[in-house]
Each structure stands twice: as structure tokens, then as C-alpha cells.
Amino acid sequence: MPTAKFSRKLLSALSLALILAACSSQPPAPEQNAAGVESRTPANMDRSATTAPVESFDPMSVAALKDPRSPLSKRSIYFDYDSYIVKDEFQSLLVAHAKFLAANSNMKILIQGNADERGSREYNLALAQKRADAVKKSLSLLGTPESQMESVSLGEEKPVCTESTEACWAQNRRGDILYSGEY
Amino acid sequence: MKIKFLPLAFALGLGLIIPTAHAQLRVEITGAGANRLPVAIADFAGERAISQAITSVVRADLDRSGMFRLIDGAGVLSDKANPPFADLKQRGADAVAAGSTTETGNGRFETRMRLFDVIKQNTLDMEAYVHTSTQLRATAHRIADTIYEKLIGEPGMFSTRIAYVVKSTGRYELQIADADGANAQPALASREPIISPAWSPDGSKLAYVSFEAKKPIVYVHDIATAKRYVAANFKGSNSAPAWAPDGKRLAVVLSKDGGSQLYIVNANGSSATRLATSSGIDTEPRFSADGQFIYFTSDRGGSPQIYRIPATGGATERITFDGSYNVTPRPSPDGKSMAYITRTNGRFQLALMDLATKQTQLLTDSAKDESPSFAPNGRMILYATEVGGRGVLATVSSDGHVKQKLSVQASDVREPAWGPLAK
Known part of the structure; x- marks a missing residue:
């Protein structure tokens, strides 16, 4: 099953990253938080469903950001090849985040745009910036003030999937929403 | 004849960077140009006394540029005598580089290079380079640049x-x-x-x-x-x-x-x-x-x-x-x-x-x-x-x-x- 394979890969990548972080003699720098990607995988959803407490949660609380039952735990917006148009299917996700940001005006987000590996690195950096900007604009139209948002680009430099296949590239054409404390 | 000193400051500057283990890049030639200039690079007299040969780097540089066809078999030729022009002409070389490397004390060496026109049987250029044993490759690149410039008429890029x-x-x-x-x-x-x-x-x-x-x-x-x-x-x-x-x-x-x-x-x-x-x-x-x-x-x-x-x-x-x-x-x-x-x-x-x-x-x-x-x-x-x-x-x-x-x-x-x- 491709999703299981994908999550296993992610887990091994994460553990490798942890080992490297532990072994590295580099000056300490927080690792990139691949927010949204973890919680998106079915394996994580299953585990959370069995271990999470049954009680209700406040949908506007900070805890909701990482609660798999909350739409706020979904942080990724996916794009078509060479496109920076936010597809309609992500509208409900963006509405949830816009509402949360309105209710929590002290919280800020960093929107990181990503691109697949094909073509020029700098052009992909600009393309991924367009994706991050498009997510920011969508939130802006939903009432989120500019002061709560920054859109930046990681270009093709931080792929979550490294195979040269369309399935993999689709995972990498992405905008991620990171909240204060996650970046 | 010009005497050239290699910039020690530059070498020291790079030395400040902490070296780590890494593999050397390798050159693989997979094609060849059409009108290449036939040139022989002889082994320089005395260069074998130093661990790393200068002329092998010169040859690799000139070969990689695609502008030259290297003629083998010139043997050891010093800058101090005329090369065997007739033999080199028969081998098909239009030009030949000869030279010598001698130790001058205090860990320094002087390498001389003399470039001859094989057809006209005259000297095209003479250069001398003062260097240390850690500057052999750098010296070789300078020699290759000189040969390139004399024979092609524009600056070489081997010292870049x-x-x-x-x-x-x-x-x-x-x-x-x-x-x-x-x-x-x-x-x-x-x-x-x-x-x-x-x-x-x-x-x-x-x-x-x-x-x-x-x-x-x-x-x-x-x-x-x-x-x-x-x-x-x-x-x-x-x-x-x-x-x-x-x-x-x-x-x-x-x-x-x-x-x-x-x-x-x-x-x-x-x-x-x-x-x-x-x-x-x-x-x-x-x-x-x-x-x-x-x-x-x-x-x-x-x-x-x-x-x-x-x-x-x-x-x-x-x-x-x-x-x-x-x-x-x-x-x-x-x-x-x-x-x-x-x-x-x-x-x-x-x-x-x-x-x-x-x-x-x-x-x-x-x-x-x-x-x-x-x-x-x-x-x-x-x-x-x-x-x-x-x-x-x-x-x-x-x-x-x-x-x-x-x-x-x-x-x-x-x-x-x-x-x-x-x-």
C-alpha cells in the first residue's frame, strides 16, 4: 500500500534526522518542522485515534492545532505542476485556519512554499514563493491580517519525498502552514 | 625572461579554512574536438625528484581544454638545450614544452619552462616560476595557462x-x-x-x-x-x-x-x-x-x-x-x-x-x-x-x-x- 510505504519512509527519514541531529557537531539549529505532513499520514491518524483521550476539545485552542480531530491539524495545500492556483478542495482547510487566527490574534503563521525537483532551482524557489503567496492571499481574503502572516519559499530544497515519480513530486508541490513556536 | 612568484598569501588564506575529508573531483573525457593543435609536453628535467610530477598536470589541463592534441613520447627535455626538432616534427608536434625543476634551498624550487615552435625551430617563450613543494599543481596550472595563451592567443583558465x-x-x-x-x-x-x-x-x-x-x-x-x-x-x-x-x-x-x-x-x-x-x-x-x-x-x-x-x-x-x-x-x-x-x-x-x-x-x-x-x-x-x-x-x-x-x-x-x- 503506497501510503503505508510513504509513512514508513517518513518515519525512517525522521529517525535518521534525529540521529543526525544528535551526532552532528554543527552549531545547534532547530530542524525544519515538517508540520502537517506527519499528521496527514493514516498511520499517525490511527495511532492518535486509539491513544487520544475521548473528551471533547476546544476547536479554537492552541491544542487543536495538533489534534487530529481538528481541521487545524491539516497544514498542507497541494498544487498542480507549474501552477500556483489554490484548488477549491483546500478552501475549508483555509477557512478553519483563518477562523483560528481571528480568534488567536497573538498567533502568527509562516507559510512555506515548496516545489518539485524538476527544472531550475531558483525558478522553483520563485514558483514555491508564488504558492506560499497564494495561500497567504487566500487567508487574507478570509480576513487574516498581513501582520499575522509571512510567506517564504523553500523551493525544491526540502522535499518530503525524494523519488523521481509523479506521486512523489505531487507530495512536494505544497504550501505548509507553520504556527508560532513551530519554526 | 620573466620570474613569477606564486602568491603565498592566497595559499595561506585558503589554509585558514578547516579542511575535512572529501573526495577529489575526477575528470572523465567523453568526446574530442576537431581542429586541435598538436603539442608535446616533455617531462621536465629534475621534476621526478619531487613527489608529484608537474608535467602530468600540464598535460591534463591542455587535454581537458579540447584545444590541443597531445603528442606522446618526447621523453625528458630540459629548457637548457634545443629539443630534437626533426623527431618531434615526425611525431606530428607543432610545438613542444621543455623545462627543468631545481631546488633552490629553504624548501623552494625554481621551475623553468621553454616553449618551442617545432616547425620554425625557434623559442616562443621562456618562463621561470619560484614555488614551494605544496605549489606544484598551482605552478603546473600557470605553465598550462602560459602555453595556452602563447599558442591560442587568449588567456587560459587553468589557474581559476x-x-x-x-x-x-x-x-x-x-x-x-x-x-x-x-x-x-x-x-x-x-x-x-x-x-x-x-x-x-x-x-x-x-x-x-x-x-x-x-x-x-x-x-x-x-x-x-x-x-x-x-x-x-x-x-x-x-x-x-x-x-x-x-x-x-x-x-x-x-x-x-x-x-x-x-x-x-x-x-x-x-x-x-x-x-x-x-x-x-x-x-x-x-x-x-x-x-x-x-x-x-x-x-x-x-x-x-x-x-x-x-x-x-x-x-x-x-x-x-x-x-x-x-x-x-x-x-x-x-x-x-x-x-x-x-x-x-x-x-x-x-x-x-x-x-x-x-x-x-x-x-x-x-x-x-x-x-x-x-x-x-x-x-x-x-x-x-x-x-x-x-x-x-x-x-x-x-x-x-x-x-x-x-x-x-x-x-x-x-x-x-x-x-x-x-x-
Whole structure:
């Protein structure tokens, strides 16, 4: 099953990253938080469903950001090849985040745009910036003030999937929403 | 006869950078040019007394340039006597280099090189180089440059350096090596990506983009001191640095005012002036050698194409029209042509355009070419490509005839930039 394979890969990548972080003699720098990607995988959803407490949660609380039952735990917006148009299917996700940001005006987000590996690195950096900007604009139209948002680009430099296949590239054409404390 | 001292300060400057273990880049020649000049490089008298032979490096340099056909079998020839002209002529050599290396005390050596015209049986040039035992390769590159210049009539590029990024698991290293890939030294290591290194016109600094602060920021790095400063760190993304020929300004791409747009910043990080305005993507700026124009990539016409704008701002002019993906413009040092990457049937290939006639030529048959960079004499182009899923560096002569690969074992190499001629 491709999703299981994908999550296993992610887990091994994460553990490798942890080992490297532990072994590295580099000056300490927080690792990139691949927010949204973890919680998106079915394996994580299953585990959370069995271990999470049954009680209700406040949908506007900070805890909701990482609660798999909350739409706020979904942080990724996916794009078509060479496109920076936010597809309609992500509208409900963006509405949830816009509402949360309105209710929590002290919280800020960093929107990181990503691109697949094909073509020029700098052009992909600009393309991924367009994706991050498009997510920011969508939130802006939903009432989120500019002061709560920054859109930046990681270009093709931080792929979550490294195979040269369309399935993999689709995972990498992405905008991620990171909240204060996650970046 | 001129006596040349190799710059010790430069060698010491590089020595300040902490060396780490890394494989040397390897040269693989996979093609050969048509009208190559036949030349014999004899072994120099006395050079075998030193551990590393100078003339083998000279031969490799000249061979790699694609401008020469090396004639073997000249044996050991000193600069102090005439070479066997008749024998060399019979072997087909038009020119021969002879020489000698002698120890002069205090760990110093003097290497002399004498270049003869085999047909006219006269001396074309005599040079002497004072060097240490750690400067053998550097001396050899200087000798190769001299031979190249005397026989071809334009400067060689063997004493230049290249910069590139090596990616290993969880680690990115910006390295500087000699133009033949030897003598690689790390200039910067990071756990986050480094892209787009660009040499300052005097070769003393590298501008690059680092993601260590979780977003792209442009830094300028002084190579001798290993000190660096931020050249562009505005809200949003900062990327694609390109030096103006005066070395005082950089063209960069900033998203601070929305979209990826072109700006000029002072190289010391002060001020940012917008150069152009479009509703789409503008990126990959690159100054023409005369500083008059800035070439860049833009999707303002619906697909990524190459445009140029006067460096002082003004009307843009579209340069590429064929195909739906033409990116990464690199105007040649003589201003007559432009290297760039074009997509054809899903393949990304290095192409060269004659800017006067707009005629284009594909220079490679690979599929994932990126980041072309001209040698300072314009005769070769260094670029990144992929072989077996691994990033490698390759060079191709500007006429497309001579190709070679440079590779680091078990690593991923990308983002090459060919440095300027040594001043």
C-alpha cells in the first residue's frame, strides 16, 4: 500500500534526522518542522485515534492545532505542476485556519512554499514563493491580517519525498502552514 | 625572461579554512574536438625528484581544454638545450614544452619552462616560476595557462577556481576547488541547503543563498577570512544573487513587496532598489559582462522565458521564444552568446544562443542539466547534471565538441560556479 510505504519512509527519514541531529557537531539549529505532513499520514491518524483521550476539545485552542480531530491539524495545500492556483478542495482547510487566527490574534503563521525537483532551482524557489503567496492571499481574503502572516519559499530544497515519480513530486508541490513556536 | 612568484598569501588564506575529508573531483573525457593543435609536453628535467610530477598536470589541463592534441613520447627535455626538432616534427608536434625543476634551498624550487615552435625551430617563450613543494599543481596550472595563451592567443583558465555545493546526508558543504576539481576546500558547512553561489568579479568573495534561518537569505562570504555578512534578509524570500561587474552591487530577487521581483542592493547589504515590476515571477538575474543589461527569467508571458532589461531599469526585451521553458540565462564573457537551460520533451538541456542571430544549439544530450557557468575565457561551460540519480558536475566546450564529467564519489554535487581569472 503506497501510503503505508510513504509513512514508513517518513518515519525512517525522521529517525535518521534525529540521529543526525544528535551526532552532528554543527552549531545547534532547530530542524525544519515538517508540520502537517506527519499528521496527514493514516498511520499517525490511527495511532492518535486509539491513544487520544475521548473528551471533547476546544476547536479554537492552541491544542487543536495538533489534534487530529481538528481541521487545524491539516497544514498542507497541494498544487498542480507549474501552477500556483489554490484548488477549491483546500478552501475549508483555509477557512478553519483563518477562523483560528481571528480568534488567536497573538498567533502568527509562516507559510512555506515548496516545489518539485524538476527544472531550475531558483525558478522553483520563485514558483514555491508564488504558492506560499497564494495561500497567504487566500487567508487574507478570509480576513487574516498581513501582520499575522509571512510567506517564504523553500523551493525544491526540502522535499518530503525524494523519488523521481509523479506521486512523489505531487507530495512536494505544497504550501505548509507553520504556527508560532513551530519554526 | 620573466620570474613569477606564486602568491603565498592566497595559499595561506585558503589554509585558514578547516579542511575535512572529501573526495577529489575526477575528470572523465567523453568526446574530442576537431581542429586541435598538436603539442608535446616533455617531462621536465629534475621534476621526478619531487613527489608529484608537474608535467602530468600540464598535460591534463591542455587535454581537458579540447584545444590541443597531445603528442606522446618526447621523453625528458630540459629548457637548457634545443629539443630534437626533426623527431618531434615526425611525431606530428607543432610545438613542444621543455623545462627543468631545481631546488633552490629553504624548501623552494625554481621551475623553468621553454616553449618551442617545432616547425620554425625557434623559442616562443621562456618562463621561470619560484614555488614551494605544496605549489606544484598551482605552478603546473600557470605553465598550462602560459602555453595556452602563447599558442591560442587568449588567456587560459587553468589557474581559476570553481565553487559548488556538495550534499551528503543532512549536510550541505560549499566547496572551492581548482578548475580541474583538485584541491577541494570547504568554505561553509550547514545542515540546511545552500544554493546559488556567485563569485565576486575579483574572486575574493562568494555570494550565496542559505536556508539556515528556515527561509532563504542572501549572504556574502569573504573567502580569505571566512567572515560573512547578510546582503539581503527582508520579509519573505531573498535569493538569486548576481554581482555587478563593479563588484559593489548585487542584483537579487526579493519577495518583500509581493511576488519574486528584481532588486539591486549594495554588496555591503545596504539599500534595496526595485529594478523591474511584473505581476508574475522575475528571477535568476545575471549582468552582461559590460554591465549594460541584466538578463533574467520571467513567466510574465505565461511560461518561463528569458528577458533582458537595461541595468539602470527601463524597457524589457524578450530573448527566448522557442519552447515553453527557457531558464537560467548566463551571458558569455564576450557578450556575444548566452548559455541557458531549455526544456524539450521533458528533458532539461544546456543550450547556447548566438545573441546576434538568435540561433540556438543544444550542447548536451543529458536530461537534468542545471546552473551553467562560463569559464572566464568563455571557451568552456561548467554545469550540473545527473548521472544514475546522483548530482555531478560536467563541462562542455562552447562549441559542444568536448565534454567531460567531474564527480565526487558517493556524494551529490550541484550548483557550480566558475570563478574569475586570477588578478
